[in-house]
Amino acid sequence: MHTLDLIVLGIYLAGVVGVGWWCSRRQHDLRDYFLGGRQVPWWALLASIVATETSTVTFISVPAFAFAANARGEGGNFSFLSLVLGSLVGRLLVVVLLLPSYFRGELFTVYELLDRRFSRGVRQTASAVFLVTRSLADGVRLMATALVLVALVAWSDPTAIVVLGVVTMVYTWLGGMRAVIWADVLQLGVYLAGAGAAAVLLWQSIPGGWETVVTTGHQHGKFQILDFTLDPGRSYTFWAGLIGGAFLTTATHGTDQLMVQRYLCARNARQAALALLGSGAMVLLQFTLFLGIGLLLFVFYDRAGTLPAEVAARPDRVFPHYMATALPVGLKGLVVAAVFAAAMSTLSSSLNSLAAATMNDFYKAWRVGPADPHREVRVSQWLTLFWGGILMGVAWGAAHLTTRVVDTVLALASFTNGPVLGLFLLGVYTRRVDGTSALMGLVAGLVGLLLVWSTGKVSWQWYVVVGSLLTAGVGWGASMVRARHTHGPCRGGVPPDGQ
Template sequence: MGFTLLDGVIIVLYLVAVAVFGIWSAGTQKSSTDYFLGGREMPWWAILFSVVATETSTLTFISIPAVAYGGNLLFLQLTLGYILGRIIVAIWFLPAYVKGEMTTAYQFLEKRFGSGMRKAASSTFIVTRLLADGVRLFATAIPLAIIFRFAGVFDAWGDGAIYLLAISVIAFITLIYTFLGGIKAVIWMDVVQMVVYIGGALFALILMLGKIDTSFMESLSILSSEGKLTLFNFGGGLSIQEFLADPYVFWVAVFGGAVFSIASHGTDQLIVQRLLATGDLRSSQKALIWSGFVAAAQFAFFLLIGLMLYIFYSGAGLGELGLRTTDEIFAKFIVDHMPVGVAGLIIASLFAAAMSSLSSSLNALASSTTYDIIKPLYGQEWDQEQELWISRLTTIAWGIILTGSAFLFTWLQLSGDEQPAIVELGLGIASYTYGGLLGIFMLGRLFNKPDKTDAMIGFFTGLISLLFMVEGALQQFLPGEPLTIAWPLYTLVGGVIVIAVANASFYLRKWVRN
């Protein structure tokens, strides 16, 4: 039905409302503890929704339905690992963080290995977020460009201009309420924006079901007969190499998903900062564990949309539908079949998913930079007003840097045929660095003998080794053959290398001294 003036008005009103509500919900910020940790008094259920919204990007909204349309439900196996990993973090990691009244995840490393290790881990986190979130912010414009292309909006502009417009608007609005409201604004807006994007997707699903001629049970029967409801793959008949290389073999998915979740939710300041905002161990644990179940339900919901799209379009191929990739399937339905005004709501939902991720990154980057880098560098105590002022300036700086990073990835993506590999490199950074971060945290918790020198050697060896061992975009620039394993196992490999090398370093140095 196209994109109308009413849709545009809805988007503008939503963006204005986001900025106003975000600032209002945060109240007055009097210190950096208020700014970065919400005074350690945020309710656990709000943290729960904030964690889920932070993990959700616009590509989740668009791409997960495409996974089911082009495949089946095997992706849900990973969510079992995600839940298991969060339970382990809640039981084993969070008590150390909350008991120590820490402001960042990396203070734990300082207590165990010294300030150098804290700065190294924090810097790794910062570089990871800079690259990965620059790509994520750029990727926000992809589904918007798809929708506008289908709807014939901004035809004279071209994709590049649409990307830059979307990135600029999202970054500007998000920076306003993050700068003024800190983590309180981020968390409360995450709650609102999760309601918005889930509500928009739910409306689309209900409308779709109303347009499908077959009953829901008949649809399930069709899907079952075509293998679309396959949920488990235990890897029967596969060789060891094939088994380890398939990310959707049950044991690989669950075990690898659990390890990845331990790293992402136990060592990444993006998530840990939220969990520390409750100020209470039991509340942090409830928020983290239940976020795993809610995230799994969210994935199942978007996969269901993909299955219903398969029924709606009778499993038509890309050529029949005039699509470039399966990622465009949900966008096509939105533009072709949403009533007037509702397309605007759906695009507002995409903005909501993007802003919840970006605001979280801005606040986490600012807190890690302030506490782990700037404050130790100057080696002095600031009063509350000075610390808050520096925290806000750091937030602005990161807003500008991340926007510039997204512009760079836009240029790389659109400037030539070889550039998409660079984007894949940015998206894959987390897979390389989480292994090192998890390994160094596990070393600190499990092994008492290695000191700060051993930790540094193990940490950087783990980071560098993965570049050579894991198949990915970097491999084309490096010598040797990659170790072909499924991506959920990347983090495990990196962590094991860190622990093994650090312990080997301890015993080798001990032998040399003797």
């Protein structure tokens, strides 16, 4: 990288650390550290939701989706947008079905709702599932960023992982959730600017401009969005995207601490709903931009014919290769900063939510003696560093993945989010399902998904549908059997909405 590129990158990194330092002056208790004092405006939450959904996986793997199909023939076009359509439906379902329950009393983690409805054991089980899944998925995201830095800066994989991880840990450790959100606002602007600049340069580099892009795209079927195939083993079909995507988003945005923690920072449920629904429109535009970059990359290299075979064999490396070889001085620094921003927005959110779940769902439950707000903040900061180390370890282990990164990350999320969504549906919309029956449903959902996965005949996009319905069905059925066996109603308590 040129000196000017390093200066641009250095300004960005200093900016996010500065945000963390500025926010660190207002950390008095866990309400400040994990909820931002519940005074964050809706538009900042909107930007934070979008930035958190967008990691380096989006930045490099969504263009790769449009660039080329995988070994199963999935992708190579705009069919990824079918998943986004399902995401819009899922956001609406979260607002209608789940969001009101999160503003009855003050929650620090979404899993406290399960404690109120069932038991501490159910709460901690769901929280543990979140901790494992989130650390694995975001470790893979961290690895994806290392791929870009290796291509652009010629660092080794471990060096790239450590640099990115340490900087993210510093500002998250300093400023807590308030720093995460306001850094997300900055990072959203940076990575959209970087992606937009790269798209414009690509377009200008193609002889014939937009006419060539449209003609080549039509010749290779790049503009296909809807695939009405009924095969459950095929991903990114209309049905898998709409139904599976709706269930996936309901789970990730309605029961995952990473997202729900943002709503809990809002002043009220109305502002949280406004941020969540508004983020859907923003995400649709954003994914269209990144798929468009993939199309432009395909046309550019189809005309230039200069893509090395080892890069073409792994589409996730195509955009990083373009950035390393074609971007001019200055712009390369901006795009590298954009890659950092896309990764750090998700990683910082992950670190804070992992620390929040560990502190509130486990540490406080096992604590002996009276609460000390300042000590709790210090412990939360150490937990942030601990989870940062875990994510870097997972990233090192994932460095040799050969599958498309976006598929790996989404499959990891889908596998456990379905059963957890089933737990929340039982908790909010049933009266007599007790904690033991709910846990039986959770185990059945996880085992059932293992069996479905082992067949290799069902797309990951159906995992949340299968897992949530199986968990809810078995949990409800088990409660009916237990009620008959004991000749009385199950003692599960009353759900928070009084139903």
